Structure formats: structure tokens, C-alpha cells
Amino acid sequence: MLSAASLALFAIYLLLPPVTLGVMFRGNLRRRRFILGGWISGIMLAAAVLAIYSIGIGGRLPVSQALVAIYFGVALMMFLKLVDALLTRSLSKMLLGRWPARWRFFAIAGLRLVLFGGFALPWVMAAVMVYRPRIVVDEPPVTLQTNAERVTFPASDGGRVAAWYVAPADPSETTALLCHGLGGNTAGFFRMIDALHEAGIGVLAIDFRAHGESSGQLCSFGYREKYDVLGAIAWLKGQHPKASQRIVGVGASLGGAALLAAAAADPRIDGVAVLSTYSSLPDELNDVSHRNFIPPFSWLVRCFGLPLASLHVGVNLSEVRPMDDVRKLWPRPVLIVHGTDDEIIPFAQGQRIFDAAPIGRSSFWVQHGSHNGILDDRNVIDRVVDFIRSAKPSPLV
Numbered sequence: 001m002l003s004a005a006s007l008a009l010f011a012i013y014l015l016l017p018p019v020t021l022g023v024m025f026r027g028n029l030r031r032r033r034f035i036l037g038g039w040i041s042g043i044m045l046a047a048a049v050l051a052i053y054s055i056g057i058g059g060r061l062p063v064s065q066a067l068v069a070i071y072f073g074v075a076l077m078m079f080l081k082l083v084d085a086l087l088t089r090s091l092s093k094m095l096l097g098r099w100p101a102r103w104r105f106f107a108i109a110g111l112r113l114v115l116f117g118g119f120a121l122p123w124v125m126a127a128v129m130v131y132r133p134r135i136v137v138d139e140p141p142v143t144l145q146t147n148a149e150r151v152t153f154p155a156s157d158g159g160r161v162a163a164w165y166v167a168p169a170d171p172s173e174t175t176a177l178l179c180h181g182l183g184g185n186t187a188g189f190f191r192m193i194d195a196l197h198e199a200g201i202g203v204l205a206i207d208f209r210a211h212g213e214s215s216g217q218l219c220s221f222g223y224r225e226k227y228d229v230l231g232a233i234a235w236l237k238g239q240h241p242k243a244s245q246r247i248v249g250v251g252a253s254l255g256g257a258a259l260l261a262a263a264a265a266d267p268r269i270d271g272v273a274v275l276s277t278y279s280s281l282p283d284e285l286n287d288v289s290h291r292n293f294i295p296p297f298s299w300l301v302r303c304f305g306l307p308l309a310s311l312h313v314g315v316n317l318s319e320v321r322p323m324d325d326v327r328k329l330w331p332r333p334v335l336i337v338h339g340t341d342d343e344i345i346p347f348a349q350g351q352r353i354f355d356a357a358p359i360g361r362s363s364f365w366v367q368h369g370s371h372n373g374i375l376d377d378r379n380v381i382d383r384v385v386d387f388i389r390s391a392k393p394s395p396l397v
Helices: 002-026 029-057 063-095 101-130 186-198 225-239 254-265 281-292 297-313 322-328 347-356 378-390
Strands: 148-154 160-166 174-179 202-207 246-252 271-275 334-339 361-366
Touching (some): 002 029, 002 063, 029 063, 063 101, 101 297, 148 225, 160 186, 160 225, 174 225, 174 254, 174 378, 202 225, 225 246, 225 254, 271 322, 281 297, 281 347, 322 347, 334 378, 347 361, 361 378
Parallel strands (some): 174 246, 246 271
Antiparallel strands (some): 148 160, 160 202
């Protein structure tokens, strides 16, 4: 049911820009203004999203991604304008003849503000949550330009995953699988890649779907990204069997959620280190709504944000629960790393994952550490490298 509704919504988004463009050139002045307003607001929304990602992530924005963002922005805003127009017409018919014209105008305006405002905010937030323009980082880590190899392979559910593979300088049976966070790419792990290479450990750093050079435009916060991780495992075992006798995953934020879900399904992942990862997507949305919105908007986001995001992506995002996945990893070791001052995913969520982890767990709490800052923290990098070196299953009792 959810998948069918998502496909229907996708079809609406796909058709709205060309249909409204055709109507604009053939309609009357009033329709032209209506459609032109939707196109302008859609282009402005796309420009804002692209600017945020380009500045925040750094890298190159392909022209194709800019055009896709504009198309999506126009489709989204035209959809909202049509909903608003339908709501206004319905209210006008309901109140027609009941009140004087002046009072009817104020009643329609007030009801429209409440009803449409309560719908539009979570709808836009949900759409922006799951849509991702892909920012490309062309260069490998500076110190590894002669060692890093750009590779691609299929995810286990289809699609194309791009990655950097760095072979160990000396023969090694261990490979670290690095999984970046939401909106990021492999560039966030460049310092860790350097440290792992110096330690003689092979590295495969992937771009998740809808990120970097991998395919897709929609993010599911770990639900489908686990298939990218499983595809990476299959590629390592097939292409570098000797160097991947032990595979230890390192995931940040979204990457940690995807990695835990994949490890719960595939015992070939021999250990997992998660950094700044949410305990569940409902927990994270609750924290975001309380932190960034005031009532009643916080209530709207909390109640409708996740269902509407699920509608856009076609899967039930409330099922993304890393703290449940981590319970399934025994006897494999788990390392939980979290900053006490994480401004995006509160420290309490990292503590929940640790509390749910089985015997063999360990933690590294970074005092005053921020969400993204811990990735470049030398103490964190050293701790993760040591964990990868020594990760062993818990003894049977």
C-alpha cells in the first residue's frame, strides 16, 4: 500500500512541471500568474537546497543534479499551490451564503492558514528530508592519490554504488568498510583513511545511494542503504578475498544505522564501530522537532513528518531502529563513539545504542565533541584503528 502510494506521488511530481508549463502558455492571465508563482517559488527552493549542500559538503555540483533539483522543487511547490487552491475553493463553497462577504473572507483566510499551514510545513520538511542532490568529490585523499582506486559495484537490491578502494601497503587480511553520514560522502573519512592506510589496513569507503557518485536521489536513513553495505561486502569478498578475510565496518550517523542493519543480516561483517548515530529515526525526529520548532509546529513535525517522509520514499521509516539491530550482533564486537555535545544527534541516543548492545560492546565518549567534529578528532581515529586491529568475537560461555 505504501509503495503504491509512493509511486502515485512520484507520477504526480513527474507530470506537474510539463503540464503546468503547457497550461501557462495557453491559459488566461490569472492562471499564468498562479503557475508562474509556483515555478518561481520552486526554483528558489531548489536554489536554497543546492546552496546549503554545496557549501556544507564541499565539492562539485553536476549540472544534471542542479536540473533535477529545480524540477523537483517546481513539482513540489506546484503540488502545494494546487492543494491550497483546492482548499480555498472548498472553504468558499462551505461558507457561501452563511456569512457576510467580509466575514467570509476572514474566515476563509484563517481556516486556510491553519489547515494549509499545518499541512505544508511537515510536507516540505518530509520531501527535503528524503531528497538529496548528489555533490561529487573528484579527488581521493591527498596522501593516497597513487593508492586509491575508484570502483563501482551493484547494491544487493540493484543500483550503482561508487567507492574508493585503498589496498593495504603490505599483505593484510583486514579491510575497513567506511560508511559516511547523511548528506556527506567519502571525503568526511579522508583523515581516517590515511590513518588506516598507515596502519596497514585495507579500506573500502562507499558513497551511499543519493550521495556522491552513486545512483539514486532518495535517502531512506539506513532502511535501503543497508543494501549498499551488503553490495560492498559481496564486492570485497569477490574481488579481494584474501584482504577481506576480516571486514570491520565504521559508520557515521546514517552510515552507522545502515551498517548495523546490514551487520544484523550478514555475519560476514566481523565488527562494527558506529559514530554519532541515532538510536531510532522516531527518536531523532522527536529531538529535531523539540529543538528547532515551537508548538504547535513541533507537534506537527513530530506526528506527520515521518509518515510523510515514508510516503515519499516508499518504505516505513519508523522501522529504522539501530538500537534494535545492534542487539543481533553478538558475539561480534561493537564500539559506540559519540560526542557529549553533539548538536544534531544528542548524546543520549548514543547511550541508548550502547545500552542495547550485547556483551563485547565498548564505548568512547568524546567530551565536548560535536557531531561532525569527532570524525577529525585524532583520539577518535586512533581508537577506531585500535578497535579494527583487535576486534574479535566474544568467547562462548
